[in-house]
Amino acid sequence: MRLGADHVLVRVPATSANLGPGFDAMGLALGLYDEIEVQLVASDEVRVDVAGEGAGEVPGGADHLVVRALQHTLELAGAPLTGVHLRCTNRIPHGRGLGSSAAAVVSGIVAARGLLADPQALDARTMLGVATEFEGHPDNAAPALRGGATLAWSGADGPRAVDLEVDPRIRATVLVPDVRLATSRARGVLPGHVPHADAAFTAGRAALLVEALARRPELLLDATEDRLHQEYRAGVMAGTAELVRSLRAAGLAATVSGAGPTVLVLTTADAGPELESALRDLLGDPRGGAGWHVGHPAIDTSGTTCRSLPHE
Ligand SMILES: Nc1ncnc2c1ncn2[C@@H]1O[C@H](COP(=O)(O)OP(=O)(O)OP(=O)(O)O)[C@@H](O)[C@H]1O
Numbered sequence: 647m648r649l650g651a652d653h654v655l656v657r658v659p660a661t662s663a664n665l666g667p668g669f670d671a672m673g674l675a676l677g678l679y680d681e682i683e684v685q686l687v688a689s690d691e692v693r694v695d696v697a698g699e700g701a702g703e704v705p706g707g708a709d710h711l712v713v714r715a716l717q718h719t720l721e722l723a724g725a726p727l728t729g730v731h732l733r734c735t736n737r738i739p740h741g742r743g744l745g746s747s748a749a750a751v752v753s754g755i756v757a758a759r760g761l762l763a764d765p766q767a768l769d770a771r772t773m774l775g776v777a778t779e780f781e782g783h784p785d786n787a788a789p790a791l792r793g794g795a796t797l798a799w800s801g802a803d804g805p806r807a808v809d810l811e812v813d814p815r816i817r818a819t820v821l822v823p824d825v826r827l828a829t830s831r832a833r834g835v836l837p838g839h840v841p842h843a844d845a846a847f848t849a850g851r852a853a854l855l856v857e858a859l860a861r862r863p864e865l866l867l868d869a870t871e872d873r874l875h876q877e878y879r880a881g882v883m884a885g886t887a888e889l890v891r892s893l894r895a896a897g898l899a900a901t902v903s904g905a906g907p908t909v910l911v912l913t914t915a916d917a918g919p920e921l922e923s924a925l926r927d928l929l930g931d932p933r934g935g936a937g938w939h940v941g942h943p944a945i946d947t948s949g950t951t952c953r954s955l956p957h958e
């Protein structure tokens with residue numbers, strides 16, 4: 647396949663996976679974005695400039711995660727990459743449970759699609775499949791690609807996803823700690839087996855969550871209960887576990903965001919005063935404190951977007 651454009655700008659949202667009981671399956675796109683400008687160059691140089699999150703930390707050149715996903719996707723499409731210049735403006739914090747690695751992978755895939763002469767040749771399922779190969783599970787990649795809330799699974803023909811309805815009254819709040827935790831570490835403490843009763847409990851809650859998200863937000867507290875991962879992870883994110891417990895005791899639907907350590911709270915717009923009061927009690931200030939930053943991102947409904955820029 648031929649390349650069409652040589653210069654594109656991709657915008658990719660943060661995502662919060664699991665939402666409590668939807669381990670490795672459910673996710674929500676949040677209005678906090680990384681932007682990546684991808685410019686093909688005539689030489690075989692691979693250059694990556696990073697501003698914001700990860701600057702001076704993430705590998706440059708061909709090892710950079712966005713470059714790896716871009717290169718892999720272009721190869722798959724039969725249009726191998728030679729030289730490229732990336733300018734990344736990163737706002738999604740790394741290793742916090744807000745889908746930074748999925749955002750990097752998805753942005754590389756969507757950039758590759760935008761560079762092809764026939765972008766339609768790379769369909770949504772193929773893109774989710776490639777992202778899942780990199781990530782190992784599709785729950786962040788699906789909402790990053792599609793926006794909104796999604797339910798993803800691996801079927802006989804590979805990873806798939808559907809959109810979930812989200813009641814317009816629902817609001818997301820994130821409590822992001824200063825400390826990081828690698829997803830690999832948070833997965834490493836999960837057991838190989840769980841009691842049948844816990845699996846049954848969590849399956850029921852995940853089904854209820856679909857209804858709570860769509861039109862019954864008053865059920866969010868019950869619907870976000872989980873027994874598959876959060877308690878097992880408490881030992882590697884004690885502060886997160888404590889905050890989730892306290893917020894839930896105050897009647898707020900708090901969960902560990904992705905593999906943590908960020909806390910996600912789902913409320914309705916009219917629950918602002920309860921949330922503010924709980925945050926003041928727990929952190930000393932509703933805007934954040936004690937090493938926690940409070941954000942109120944919109945729920946993103948666009949997913950990852952890509953537009954061509956003029957040839958430079
Ligand atoms: N924009 C980026 N560019 C390059 N590498 C990135 C970028 N974002 C994340 N990474 C890599 O991914 C790592 C973080 O991935 P990890 O899966 O541990 O956490 P996360 O994706 O932020 O959280 P979660 O998967 O729980 O939502 C970073 O340390 C970095 O190596």
Ligand SMILES: N[C@@H](CCO)C(=O)O
Nearest residue numbers: 663669670829904905
């Ligand atoms: N479902 C994943 C999300 C983080 O990538 C987990 O909880 O480990």
